[in-house]
Amino acid sequence: MSIQTEVARRRSFAIISHPDAGKTTLTEKLLLFSGAIQIAGTVRARKASRFATSDWMEIEKQRGISVASSVMQFVYRDCVINLLDTPGHQDFSEDTYRVLTAVDAALMVIDGANGIEPQTMRLLKICRARNIPIVTFVNKFDREVREPLDLLDELERELGMTPVPLTWPIGMGSRFRGVFDLRENRVRIFRAGEDRIGEESFVSPDDAAGMAALGPEWPQAEAEIELVQGASEPFDPQAFVSATQTPVYFGSAINNFGVREVLDAIVDFCPPPGAKHAEQREVEPTEDAFTGVVFKVQANMDPQHRDRVAFVRVCSGHFERGMPIVNARTKRTLRPHNVVTFLSQRRDIVDEAWPGDIIGIPNHGTLRLGDTLTQGENLQFTGLPWFAPEAFRSIEVVDPMKAKQLRAALDQLGDEGAIQVFRFDDGQMLLGAVGVLQFEVVAHRLAAEYGVAARIGPSTYIAARWVSCDDEAELERFISYNEARIARDTVDAPAYLAKMLVELEVAKERWPKIRFSAFREFG
Ligand code: GDP
Numbered sequence: 001m002s003i004q005t006e007v008a009r010r011r012s013f014a015i016i017s018h019p020d021a022g023k024t025t026l027t028e029k030l031l032l033f034s035g036a037i038q039i040a041g042t043v044r045a046r047k048a049s050r051f052a053t054s055d056w057m058e059i060e061k062q063r064g065i066s067v068a069s070s071v072m073q074f075v076y077r078d079c080v081i082n083l084l085d086t087p088g089h090q091d092f093s094e095d096t097y098r099v100l101t102a103v104d105a106a107l108m109v110i111d112g113a114n115g116i117e118p119q120t121m122r123l124l125k126i127c128r129a130r131n132i133p134i135v136t137f138v139n140k141f142d143r144e145v146r147e148p149l150d151l152l153d154e155l156e157r158e159l160g161m162t163p164v165p166l167t168w169p170i171g172m173g174s175r176f177r178g179v180f181d182l183r184e185n186r187v188r189i190f191r192a193g194e195d196r197i198g199e200e201s202f203v204s205p206d207d208a209a210g211m212a213a214l215g216p217e218w219p220q221a222e223a224e225i226e227l228v229q230g231a232s233e234p235f236d237p238q239a240f241v242s243a244t245q246t247p248v249y250f251g252s253a254i255n256n257f258g259v260r261e262v263l264d265a266i267v268d269f270c271p272p273p274g275a276k277h278a279e280q281r282e283v284e285p286t287e288d289a290f291t292g293v294v295f296k297v298q299a300n301m302d303p304q305h306r307d308r309v310a311f312v313r314v315c316s317g318h319f320e321r322g323m324p325i326v327n328a329r330t331k332r333t334l335r336p337h338n339v340v341t342f343l344s345q346r347r348d349i350v351d352e353a354w355p356g357d358i359i360g361i362p363n364h365g366t367l368r369l370g371d372t373l374t375q376g377e378n379l380q381f382t383g384l385p386w387f388a389p390e391a392f393r394s395i396e397v398v399d400p401m402k403a404k405q406l407r408a409a410l411d412q413l414g415d416e417g418a419i420q421v422f423r424f425d426d427g428q429m430l431l432g433a434v435g436v437l438q439f440e441v442v443a444h445r446l447a448a449e450y451g452v453a454a455r456i457g458p459s460t461y462i463a464a465r466w467v468s469c470d471d472e473a474e475l476e477r478f479i480s481y482n483e484a485r486i487a488r489d490t491v492d493a494p495a496y497l498a499k500m501l502v503e504l505e506v507a508k509e510r511w512p513k514i515r516f517s518a519f520r521e522f523g
Helices: 003-008 023-034 042-053 055-063 090-100 118-129 148-159 208-212 217-231 237-241 259-269 400-416 437-450 472-481 501-510
Strands: 010-017 071-076 079-085 105-111 134-139 162-165 167-170 178-181 186-189 245-250 291-299 308-316 325-327 340-343 346-349 358-363 372-374 385-387 391-397 420-424 429-433 454-458 463-468 486-488 494-498 515-517 519-521
Touching: 003 010, 010 023, 010 090, 010 118, 010 259, 023 071, 023 079, 023 105, 023 134, 023 259, 071 259, 071 358, 079 259, 090 118, 090 291, 090 385, 105 118, 105 259, 118 148, 134 148, 134 259, 148 162, 148 217, 148 245, 167 217, 167 245, 237 245, 237 259, 245 259, 291 400, 391 400, 400 420, 400 429, 400 437, 429 437, 437 454, 463 472, 463 501, 494 501, 501 515
Parallel strands: 010 079, 010 105, 105 134, 134 245, 162 245
Antiparallel strands: 071 079, 167 178, 178 186, 291 308, 291 372, 308 358, 325 372, 340 346, 340 358, 385 519, 391 429, 391 454, 420 429, 420 486, 463 494, 463 515, 486 494
């Protein structure tokens, strides 16, 4: 098939939510509807068994949160859909930010009882900053939730884009009758139950008896629909793609209800892969040469394969198993033979991949976050963010004979983005993280995976800013003047460390030409 066809039939999106809104449940139902899995419970089982198969994820199990994000691929209506899960806990949101660089759209799951929650808001901001189109699914209408008009108001206020309902709920909780499909002009009848895939029933507004059977919930919904349609803009797919409108669906994921509409929205409205920005030029997905970018690195997902997996988003061209590809940073050639995708616990071997697809390349540290893969061209994709740490810890090895191992282990963990490692000129090391839970994961992994006991203690630093300047000499002067406060990260980028915010303010005033930035992009 031609590359144009393959690109046009790809949809890659991330699923985002506050913990407990129903992300896992909806993910599973999406797979179920597409036929990718047969049995409900598979994703949840996978979620559970992932913990069991991997030691360091014990932490995840203990806390009942999802540390790792993963990738699923399935076919629906002849579209190849790549679904990227994101960790829900805020301490791991750095990972989520990077996942959001690898998708063309996002599906936001909202708990109808809670509306927009803090983690959703945080993720939304990133989507907004990157202009990622968002499909909204308001979940749990089989329960007593908030009034739909109230929810819509909140979406309008908080999203910074116009919510346009494409379905409208009729009743809720024990009186949930279904949703009115505003585009198809018919009611999809709700029936509770997990196994009702394919048993869909509809009522047309022309069917007076059918509508009367919906009870008093229908006239109320009808009045709301009139109100909403009078007040809101009509849905415009182009406005969705440019992230100024979000289509809103109501449903109950656990009852398989409202799921098909969401899948259809992904196929019908979500954009196929677009051009990607590299330092040197824009890269079109339909170019012949393969390019890709590493947006996530994860260690030891499976104890049988004690290696690291680099998650690569294909940006252009056609990838075939075994073909030589070049890491543009190191100029080294690799020939990945056992490239993988992940679905329901198996590692499926991939023979080929097209733009928008995500492939996992096992390696022993040759690939790191932000690396650009090409067929020889010197390219560096941009846009993968590092955020300035907000928490710091000192780190010391317990057994001085193991200092080298500790450095190597921290280098690896740093490359993965599990933690940020800063080194001062005198060899002193500092750990930085956006969320403090990351320190626990690192302490655990150092001991469990690398056999290095380390003392992780408090630190007096409170802020880090990467420093840069158009005038190299000025940057040199700044660095030598502030030597004791300058540390370098894993790619040797210099950062200024402050013990009080006022120090940072003073430094900014004294050195007006220096840029102090709270995040660093790759490249
Ligand atoms: P996640 O943390 O966002 O992945 O949320 P989960 O999918 O694990 O769901 C959190 C809880 O909400 C679980 O107990 C689910 O069974 C429940 N849940 C998910 N969807 C629905 C729904 O449509 N209705 C009801 N009543 N409960 C739901």
